Amino acid sequence: MKFSRPVLAHEEIESDQGMVTAQHRIGAEIGAQVLERGGNAVDAAITTAFAMGVLQPLMNGIGGGGLIVVHMEGGGGGAIDYGMQVPALAGPDTYELDDFLEPPATASQRYAHRFSYPRVRENANVEGHTAIATPGTLSGLVEALDKWGTISLDQALSPAIRLAENGFPVGYHLALAVYGSLGHFMKLPATRAIFCPDGTPLTTGTIFVQAAHGRSLRHISTDGPDAFYRGEIAQMISDDAAAHGGYLRKEDLAQYRPIVHEKPMLGSYRGYGMKGVSGTCAGPTVFEILNIIENFDLSGLSHGSPELLHLIVEAIKLAVVDRFTFMGDVGLNQLLTSTLTSKAYARERAKALDRSAATAPRAGDLWSVMECSMPDAFPAPAGIPLDGAIKEGTTTLATVDKARNAVSLTQTNYSFGGVVAGGSGIVMNNGMGWCCPIPGTVNSVIPRSKPLNNMTPMILLRDGRFYSALGASGGRRIWTAIVQSIVNHIDFGMSLQEAIQAPRIHVESDDVLMDERLGDGVRGILGDLGHLLELETPSYVSSPYAEPNGIWTDGSVLRSAIYPVAKPSFAAGI
Numbered sequence: 001m002k003f004s005r006p007v008l009a010h011e012e013i014e015s016d017q018g019m020v021t022a023q024h025r026i027g028a029e030i031g032a033q034v035l036e037r038g039g040n041a042v043d044a045a046i047t048t049a050f051a052m053g054v055l056q057p058l059m060n061g062i063g064g065g066g067l068i069v070v071h072m073e074g075g076g077g078g079a080i081d082y083g084m085q086v087p088a089l090a091g092p093d094t095y096e097l098d099d100f101l102e103p104p105a106t107a108s109q110r111y112a113h114r115f116s117y118p119r120v121r122e123n124a125n126v127e128g129h130t131a132i133a134t135p136g137t138l139s140g141l142v143e144a145l146d147k148w149g150t151i152s153l154d155q156a157l158s159p160a161i162r163l164a165e166n167g168f169p170v171g172y173h174l175a176l177a178v179y180g181s182l183g184h185f186m187k188l189p190a191t192r193a194i195f196c197p198d199g200t201p202l203t204t205g206t207i208f209v210q211a212a213h214g215r216s217l218r219h220i221s222t223d224g225p226d227a228f229y230r231g232e233i234a235q236m237i238s239d240d241a242a243a244h245g246g247y248l249r250k251e252d253l254a255q256y257r258p259i260v261h262e263k264p265m266l267g268s269y270r271g272y273g274m275k276g277v278s279g280t281c282a283g284p285t286v287f288e289i290l291n292i293i294e295n296f297d298l299s300g301l302s303h304g305s306p307e308l309l310h311l312i313v314e315a316i317k318l319a320v321v322d323r324f325t326f327m328g329d330v331g332l333n334q335l336l337t338s339t340l341t342s343k344a345y346a347r348e349r350a351k352a353l354d355r356s357a358a359t360a361p362r363a364g365d366l367w368s369v370m371e372c373s374m375p376d377a378f379p380a381p382a383g384i385p386l387d388g389a390i391k392e393g394t395t396t397l398a399t400v401d402k403a404r405n406a407v408s409l410t411q412t413n414y415s416f417g418g419v420v421a422g423g424s425g426i427v428m429n430n431g432m433g434w435c436c437p438i439p440g441t442v443n444s445v446i447p448r449s450k451p452l453n454n455m456t457p458m459i460l461l462r463d464g465r466f467y468s469a470l471g472a473s474g475g476r477r478i479w480t481a482i483v484q485s486i487v488n489h490i491d492f493g494m495s496l497q498e499a500i501q502a503p504r505i506h507v508e509s510d511d512v513l514m515d516e517r518l519g520d521g522v523r524g525i526l527g528d529l530g531h532l533l534e535l536e537t538p539s540y541v542s543s544p545y546a547e548p549n550g551i552w553t554d555g556s557v558l559r560s561a562i563y564p565v566a567k568p569s570f571a572a573g574i
Contacts, residue, residue, distance in 0.1 A: 001032055004560055004571040012497050012559045015573025019558045021549040022048050022397040023473065024055040025570040026168060030159045032572035034151070035401055042070060042148040043156065044399040045407035046141050050160040050217075052395050053137070054210060055168065058177045058416045059393045059473070059567075062220075062228065063428040065136040066411025067277045068144050069264050071459045073404040073466055077148065079264035079277040081450070082140020084133035084414075084431035085256060088447045089247040092439035095120040095130075117383050117436050126433035127184065129246030131417040133431030133451070140258040142225050147260070157221040164214030164425075167207040173567050175204045176541060177416075184418025190240075191420040191427075212425025229253045233424055240422035255448075264459075267341060269294055270490050273461030280329050280443075282456040282479040284337045288319040289483045291346030292353065303492045304503060304518055306525035307355075312487065313507045313531065314353045316480055318361050320508050322349075325363035325381040328442030329449035332375070336366065345369045358530035360510060382436035382443035382452070394478075395567075396457065396471035398551045400558055408457035408469040408550070415475070454478045460486070460552075467552060468496055473567060474546025480506045481546035489552075496552040496561035504545045513544060538565050 002013045013019075018041075020031030031048035039047075045068070053061030060066070065084035070077040098119045124130040145156055178185075178201045185192040185201075194210065195202055202208055219227045227233050230253070238250035265278040269290045276283035292315040301308040326336050339345050349364050363381070367374045394412035417430025434451035436443045443452045456478050457471040470485060472478045481504060488499035503515035514523065516537045523533055536544045543566035550561045551571075560571030 001029070001036065002573040004562055012495065012561070013571050013573050014557045014559055016402070016557050017574045018044070018401045019551050019560060019571060019573040020044055020048060020397065020399045021551055021560055021562055021569050021571045022052060023395045023547070023549065023567055023569050024052060024171070026163070027052045027055055027397065028570040028572040031397070031399055032574050035399070036574045039151055040149065040403070041399040041401040041405040041407045042144060043151045044401070045397060045409050046145045046149060047151075047156045047159060048397050048399065049141055049409055049411060050157050051163060052397065054160045054163040054213065056174065056395050057210070057213070057427045058174070058181065058413065060137070060395045060411045060413055061427055062138040063135050063421065063426045064411060064413035065429065065431065065453075066140060066409065067281055067455045067457050068140065068407060068409040069275050069277055069457045069459055070144065070148050071275055071406045071461070071466055072148065077264065079261040079275070080140050080144055080258050081261070081277055081279045081281065082136035082143070082258040083280065083450050083453055084136055084429055085252070086432070086435065086445055086447055086449050086451065087134055087247040087249065087252045089249065090432065090445050091447055092444050094247070094445050095125050095437040097121065097437060118438065120437050125435065125437055126415065126430050127417050128187070129241050129244035129419055131430035131432045132241060132246050132248045132419060132428045134248060134252040134256050135429055136256055136258055137411055138220065138225050138228050139256055143258050143260060153224065154221045157217055161214055161217045161221060164210040164217060167209035170202050170204055170206045170208050172204050174208070175202055178202045181416055181418065184416070188418050188420070190422060191418055194420055194425065210425055212423055214425070216424045216426055229256060233426075236424050237421040237426070237428070265341065267291070269486060272467065272490055273464065275459040275461070277457060278337050279333065280327065280450045280452045282454045283458070284327065284341050285319050285323045285479050286456050286458070286482050287341040288322060288346060288349070289315050289479070290486060291341065291343055292318060292350050293487065295347060295350035298487070298491045303488065304522065306522045306529070309505055309518070309522065310358075310526060310529055310531070311353070311355060312484065313505060313512055314355075314359060314361075316483065316507050317359070317509070318349045318352060318364070321361050321363045322366070324383055324443075326366055326442060327452055328379065328382065329446065329451070330379060330442055335370070339366055339370050342369070356529070379442045379444065380440050382438070382441040394455065394473035394475065396473050396549060398469035398471060398549060400466065400469060400551045404466040404553070406459055406466050406469045406551070408459050408471045410455040410457045410471045410473070412453070412455065456482050458482060468550055470496070470548060470550035470561075472546045472548035474543065476508065477506050477544070477546040480504065481548050485548055495559065496550055497559070500548040500550070500561055500563055506545055515545065540565050542566055
């Protein structure tokens with residue numbers, strides 16, 4: 001077995017039999033062992049995903065949600081949305097806004113506030129039991145295993161159970177995450193008992209045992225997902241939420257179903273096929289950005305040039321305005337998404353891109369492209385949450401087997417709201433922070449709706465065959481990382497490793513976050529074009545630009561692509 005060893009830089013590893021990338025060395029090794037025993041890419045992905053929930057419990061696990069896209073070489077595959085869902089007891093008026101941030105009342109005010117949610121009193125939508133949405137991870141992983149896998153649930157859960165019961169050495173990233181979350185732990189005894197045993201936070205090298213988590217996983221291994229959604233664990237989660245003022249109940253768990261797409265969301269960029277996940281995620285936004293960029297010839301531009309970066313920034317802004325104007329769990333979701341991701345709509349949006357100056361674009365005329373009128377009752381635009389904006393609690397992985405079946409999977413707890421559910425040992429999500437707390441928007445708190453999330457697992461095809469699998473962690477900065485990685489990879493001929501490690505920008509509205517490695521000359525020209533720039537460079541402990549990983553092929557062998565810093569990825573090949 002071949003392993004990557006990321007320390008600030010990474011050299012590709014190669015394999016012709018199969019490969020796994022994941023944001024923990026043990027996770028990548030576990031997935032590769034599944035491939036080595038004859039399992040397929042789905043078997044490896046699901047087994048790795050369960051293990052990652054134990055290895056990175058603050059980031060992801062069965063208390064959260066996620067997305068998976070599956071490519072079966074020669075035909076088949078699909079996608080599953082197992083994102084979190086608003087509990088039935090929560091609604092548009094659930095959260096009280098802080099007095100100093102009033103909700104926008106007029107259309108012009110809504111536009112001005114499009115890129116900022118108001119803060120909720122006492123951070124109730126991102127901290128504690130009131131922030132918990134209905135989790136979908138277990139349901140989605142089981143569904144994927146049943147549809148495309150070859151091993152049993154018991155086999156897929158076995159490594160995760162061993163890790164929880166026997167423990168593993170704490171790495172620096174988990175230790176830093178625990179230290180950064182001490183404020184949560186001090187308020188919540190069940191959480192503090194696990195992550196601060198004897199009152200001391202977990203430190204690097206400590207053997208981390210999660211006995212209660214292991215018991216829950218073993219129960220699920222024996223009795224199946226019903227143990228979590230309808231049985232003893234469901235009751236435990238429900239009782240704990242009710243006792244602490246939360247909204248999640250056993251009935252929410254019992255009714256949860258993942259959204260299964262028999263075909264993934266399909267698109268193309270420069271002749272390469274794209275497979276992603278539709279719905280209330282960032283896949284449609286990435287498709288729209290790439291479709292807009294495709295209208296421009298980049299062959300005369302150099303990588304990292306101010307002309308290229310300006311074009312990418314403006315294309316992103318156009319799509320982001322559309323994202324928070326039209327996207328949410330509304331009745332027209334499928335129809336709106338198909339239009340937002342269409343080449344025809346992108347051509348219209350490209351006409352609004354000013355290559356000579358920074359702009360503050362408005363949403364496109366989606367309705368004329370759809371050849372219909374805007375519904376009278378269509379909700380107002382939503383925005384991007386200010387509170388907890390930089391935090392992220394997401395992990396991503398990719399698997400490819402010897403037949404070139406491939407999986408890209410991203411799952412999350414959002415940003416860790418601090419809650420371990422009673423005696424279950426399961427870290428719960430704070431997915432309610434994804435909803436806009438203002439009533440009447442496309443992404444408001446609506447019972448049983450799915451809030452808009454940032455996950456973007458992708459698979460690229462060349463001539464209909466597997467070419468690359470790619471995903472990222474990093475909150476809202478995932479979308480811009482994926483876009484630039486694909487542009488670097490396809491337009492500039494970089495290996496996927498070079499593509500994800502190249503300096504990046506990030507933008508959502510006016511301010512542009514720029515990697516200092518791009519240079520003062522680029523900074524000066526972008527400033528002259530009217531961009532408001534903030535400079536930040538990735539470090540060993542912090543990455544402001546999201547952390548991608550993936551696998552690609554040059555036609556003969558598989559090659560790894562990992563982000564080596566902050567929350568580093570690892571690759572294992574057989």
